Amino acid sequence: MPTSQPASGPSEDRATPDDLLHTRTGTEVSPEDLVLASGKDITPRSMEWAKRKLEAEGPAALDKMLP
Template identity: 55%
Template sequence: MATSTPEESRSSDDVCTPDALLHSAPSRDVTPEDMVMAAGRDVTPKNLDWARRKLESEGPAAVEKLLP
């Protein structure tokens, strides 16, 4: 029984996805929905109000504060 290495089992066009395609770009506007989901909360009117206030006072950097 022959064994193969992972490299041998890959097709010639199997390439890694560029990093820029895997992460969201900070250039787009952060929405209250983004903020709520980043906080791990349910999207409810109360949480959307919280997110709007947070974004108004801290700007898009407020989302960064939620991330580890």
């Protein structure tokens, strides 16, 4: 009888590598990036929201949304 192996994942006793903790890659943050990071669907309304948020907060808007 086959036994299933647990899915491999990060060990709870190891720290997450620093390069995985950063949210931005050094590229420009687009309104689409912000909408997707917020978990919203890309619609004209959500894109306008993202544009306004980026104008007000700059790229830090994405940093504030992601861990």
